[in-house]
Amino acid sequence: MNRHSCIVKLSINETLDKCHGFIFRFETWANVKDSLVEAYGAEADSVLFKAAINAGRRSAHRRLEVVRDKKEALKLLTAFKVSQNWGKIVFSKINFKTKKGTINIINSFEANKIKSLKPVCHFFKGYLHGFLSEFFQQDMWVTENICKAQGVHQCEFTFYPKKNN
Numbered sequence: 001m002n003r004h005s006c007i008v009k010l011s012i013n014e015t016l017d018k019c020h021g022f023i024f025r026f027e028t029w030a031n032v033k034d035s036l037v038e039a040y041g042a043e044a045d046s047v048l049f050k051a052a053i054n055a056g057r058r059s060a061h062r063r064l065e066v067v068r069d070k071k072e073a074l075k076l077l078t079a080f081k082v083s084q085n086w087g088k089i090v091f092s093k094i095n096f097k098t099k100k101g102t103i104n105i106i107n108s109f110e111a112n113k114i115k116s117l118k119p120v121c122h123f124f125k126g127y128l129h130g131f132l133s134e135f136f137q138q139d140m141w142v143t144e145n146i147c148k149a150q151g152v153h154q155c156e157f158t159f160y161p162k163k164n165n
């Protein structure tokens with residue numbers, strides 16, 4: 001078993017066992033979100049955002065350890081998250097010098113069967129924030145411009161460094 005084993009296609013059992021994970025049903029996730037809103041009100045969005053940051057950082061760290069160039073790390077992340085059914089992360093318009101870019105997510109798990117006037121992918125946003133901050137070794141801003149929950153085909157995020165050095 002090589003270190004890429006977590007990014008090749010595995011059966012659900014193998015994925016869960018090798019990658020130390022478990023399954024959440026969409027309905028269960030929706031229950032978690034509802035409970036957070038009940039407990040924290042508008043702050044629930046920021047709780048979800050913050051909860052995912054370290055997972056994103058660890059993910060970038062793991063990918064960067066096994067690749068020769070950064071573009072490969074992004075491809076690995078996309079493949080891994082597709083295999084986990086989080087949705088397909090599409091990195092586009094990335095400028096590696098300015099550290100700015102756009103990310104589309106096709107079928108974000110957070111927007112599954114959700115209708116909302118505002119973007120809802122706060123956990124994914126936190127994950128991307130952590131991933132990109134580790135990836136670029138700089139604190140990043142990530143914004144979800146539009147979300148599948150608002151009736152469009154896919155979610156769109158933009159990112160850029162917090163400080164322009």
Ligand SMILES: [Zn+2]
Nearest residue numbers: 121147148155
């Ligand atoms: Zn979304």
